[in-house]
Amino acid sequence: MSIIKKKSGLLMYQKKSAEYMEKIKTTPYPDWKSLHQDLYGFILSKYILLGDVTDIYDLTELAELSVAKTIQMPKEDSKQLDGAHSCEGTTSAMNKKVLLLMALQKGLNIKFSAQNTANLTDTRLIAQEVWKLLNL
Numbered sequence: 001m002s003i004i005k006k007k008s009g010l011l012m013y014q015k016k017s018a019e020y021m022e023k024i025k026t027t028p029y030p031d032w033k034s035l036h037q038d039l040y041g042f043i044l045s046k047y048i049l050l051g052d053v054t055d056i057y058d059l060t061e062l063a064e065l066s067v068a069k070t071i072q073m074p075k076e077d078s079k080q081l082d083g084a085h086s087c088e089g090t091t092s093a094m095n096k097k098v099l100l101l102m103a104l105q106k107g108l109n110i111k112f113s114a115q116n117t118a119n120l121t122d123t124r125l126i127a128q129e130v131w132k133l134l135n136l
Contacts, residue, residue, distance in 0.1 A: 010048070017045035021107045029131060036127035043123055046100055057123045059100075063093035104130060 020042035029035040040057075044050040047066035056062055101120065105111055110133040112120065120126050 013045050013048045013050060016050055017042055020045055024130075025108060029134075032124075032128040032131035035131045035134075036124055039127045039130060040123050042104075043100060043126075046103065047096065059097055059121050059123060059126070060093060062123070063096040063100075066096055067092045101126075108134065110134065 020038050024035065024038050024042065027035075027038070041050065043059075043062065044053060047062055048069055049062060049066055052069070053062065053065060056065070101112060101117060104126070108130065110130065112129060112133070116129060120129060
């Protein structure tokens with residue numbers, strides 16, 4: 001695949017995630033389930049999976065699929081290569097999860113509690129927490 005095609009694809013995902021973020025910031029959602037639809041789109045856009053994935057809500061699974069897509073390898077192969085080889089014991093998928101939560105905090109001007117962050121393992125749980133924080 002040409003670098004130009006990759007770049008335009010990445011820019012499309014970046015634009016889409018910005019659109020979802022703006023919608024989330026400006027829409028008064030009646031409940032976390034309605035927020036989840038747009039939040040899920042935001043997450044899939046950030047993870048370059050929009051249009052490729054549906055009905056996968058586990059954040060680790062999504063992050064691993066994103067890493068695999070990024071390095072253009074089957075997920076199991078990429079997991080094996082990415083398996084906690086750094087001094088800190090982190091993987092690219094773990095880093096993606098942290099960066100996603102940071103992007104949500106910054107973009108929505110919210111702050112996840114340190115105790116809850118580790119429990120945000122599913123896009124639906126993230127939607128519940130974001131909805132709660134936006135409606136304080």
